[in-house]
Amino acid sequence: MDQSLDQNKEISALHKINEFLGCIEDLDELLQLIMQEASRTVEAEASSIALYDSQQKDLRFTVSTGEKGKEVKEIRLKMGQGIIGYAAETRKPLNIVDVSKDERFHSDVDKKTQFKSKSILAVPILFKQRLIGALEVINKIGAPQFSDADVRLLEIVAGQAAIAIENAKLYQRLFQKHEALKTKHDRLVEMQKKMLRMERMSAIGDTTSRMVHDLRNPLCAISGCADLLKMPALSQEDRETYARIIGDEVTRLTGMTTEVMDFVKGKTTFLLRDYPIDDLMKEIGTYLERDFQPHNIKLQVESNFKGKACIDKAKIQRAIFNICFNARDAMTAGGSFKIVTNQVDSMLEIRLMDTGPGMPPEVAAKIGEPFNTSGKAHGTGLGLAIVKNIIAEIHKGTFTVESQPPREGEFSTTFIFKIPIAKPAQETSTPT
Numbered sequence: 359m360d361q362s363l364d365q366n367k368e369i370s371a372l373h374k375i376n377e378f379l380g381c382i383e384d385l386d387e388l389l390q391l392i393m394q395e396a397s398r399t400v401e402a403e404a405s406s407i408a409l410y411d412s413q414q415k416d417l418r419f420t421v422s423t424g425e426k427g428k429e430v431k432e433i434r435l436k437m438g439q440g441i442i443g444y445a446a447e448t449r450k451p452l453n454i455v456d457v458s459k460d461e462r463f464h465s466d467v468d469k470k471t472q473f474k475s476k477s478i479l480a481v482p483i484l485f486k487q488r489l490i491g492a493l494e495v496i497n498k499i500g501a502p503q504f505s506d507a508d509v510r511l512l513e514i515v516a517g518q519a520a521i522a523i524e525n526a527k528l529y530q531r532l533f534q535k536h537e538a539l540k541t542k543h544d545r546l547v548e549m550q551k552k553m554l555r556m557e558r559m560s561a562i563g564d565t566t567s568r569m570v571h572d573l574r575n576p577l578c579a580i581s582g583c584a585d586l587l588k589m590p591a592l593s594q595e596d597r598e599t600y601a602r603i604i605g606d607e608v609t610r611l612t613g614m615t616t617e618v619m620d621f622v623k624g625k626t627t628f629l630l631r632d633y634p635i636d637d638l639m640k641e642i643g644t645y646l647e648r649d650f651q652p653h654n655i656k657l658q659v660e661s662n663f664k665g666k667a668c669i670d671k672a673k674i675q676r677a678i679f680n681i682c683f684n685a686r687d688a689m690t691a692g693g694s695f696k697i698v699t700n701q702v703d704s705m706l707e708i709r710l711m712d713t714g715p716g717m718p719p720e721v722a723a724k725i726g727e728p729f730n731t732s733g734k735a736h737g738t739g740l741g742l743a744i745v746k747n748i749i750a751e752i753h754k755g756t757f758t759v760e761s762q763p764p765r766e767g768e769f770s771t772t773f774i775f776k777i778p779i780a781k782p783a784q785e786t787s788t789p790t
């Protein structure tokens with residue numbers, strides 16, 4: 359054969375198989391393409407590939423081109439068995455003109471496929487001297503046997519096939535590992551969800567008792583106002599005031615029950631609207647006056663921010679009350695509580711300060727984590743976790759605390775909320 363023609367064929371075979379490299383991850387599909395390319399390159403009627411099974415130490419016909427290709431897929435050969443097995447065992451090419459006259463020929467494949475093999479050329483597939491398998495082409499078209507140039511070409515095809523097969527196997531292994539990891543990860547997520555649900559369920563009991571405790575304040579106010587409303591001598595103005603208090607307390611009760619239900623279901627609903635902060639401070643002040651009085655706690659409200667901020671009013675109220683009730687619980691012998699609002703850059707800053715004993719350092723270190731409670735008979739440790747969710751998640755603000763042991767004339771614990779005055783990116787409710 360013309361030498362330049364041979365070289366052209368070699369380059370073309372290399373080029374073609376290189377195309378498979380890295381782009382075909384399915385091993386069967388890749389082997390099929392290698393087969394096709396081997397037959398086409400050396401002009402053969404059919405071809406087969408056998409992969410070496412390093413555990414069984416035998417060969418497995420993985421694919422074969424030609425009409426009965428699928429049947430060949432099932433056959434296993436011992437090392438050294440058949441022409442292809444011989445090439446694999448000796449790691450050398452074997453070029454047979456008439457296989458019927460060669461005792462190494464293994465006729466099982468022909469019987470199964472009803473294919474008549476005559477000339478066969480087989481070459482080993484090696485990757486860094488390691489046996490990957492062997493490749494054979496059957497029946498040279500238009501000639502009685504395969505030439506030396508065909509041997510060389512098939513060796514090139516086998517060399518490239520080795521790299522492609524190794525890549526595909528590596529990919530398969532990675533894919534399997536990835537799948538196994540994914541399954542583990544999914545299982546973990548499922549377990550986490552279950553655990554969270556269990557934690558919630560056990561928290562429901564505690565939360566319910568806390569809620570019953572918290573419900574007492576608004577219920578007392580409602581029943582007190584209802585009694586007052588019965589008085590015939592009441593002025594119209596007072597009547598309206600008591601009716602408004604009842605309305606406000608009912609709203610608060612509804613908010614509290616919704617919050618508990620949301621917590622149980624694991625969802626958060628909110629609506630951010632521009633709200634006048636000074637009005638909010640007045641409302642909170644009126645409520646806290648009443649709440650703090652029996653506990654001997656003096657309240658100061660310094661409402662310096664007179665504008666509107668984009669907030670969910672009920673949620674911010676809940677966050678502030680959670681801080682206030684903690685302070686009330688902490689100041690068992692009474693004390694002072696101060697709320698200060700200010701604008702700091704584009705943020706509304708709310709400082710909530712008390713003269714209590716200061717936060718225990720181990721609690722302060724885990725502030726905002728659920729079930730972080732200390733020194734309370736009925737504390738569930740959810741109050742500050744709810745505050746964190748309201749300020750950081752819902753309002754995209756920050757929530758910090760500064761706490762020190764009590765000192766004469768100083769506040770010991772200061773909670774600081776910083777909330778964007780303008781509407782943050784998201785606006786309405788999301789399930790969590």
Ligand SMILES: Nc1ncnc2c1ncn2[C@@H]1O[C@H](COP(=O)(O)OP(=O)(O)OP(=O)(O)O)[C@@H](O)[C@H]1O
Pocket residue numbers: 568680684685688712714715716717718721730731732733734736737738739740741742743771
């Ligand atoms: N102002 C404060 N002074 C001192 N300790 C505080 C103060 N605020 C919070 N703490 C500590 O932080 C802990 C966590 O508060 P958090 O509100 O999250 O839970 P809790 O009050 O224990 O329970 P609950 O879920 O009923 O609110 C409290 O148990 C308390 O030890």
Ligand SMILES: [Mg+2]
Pocket residue numbers: 680683684740741742
């Ligand atoms: Mg609390």
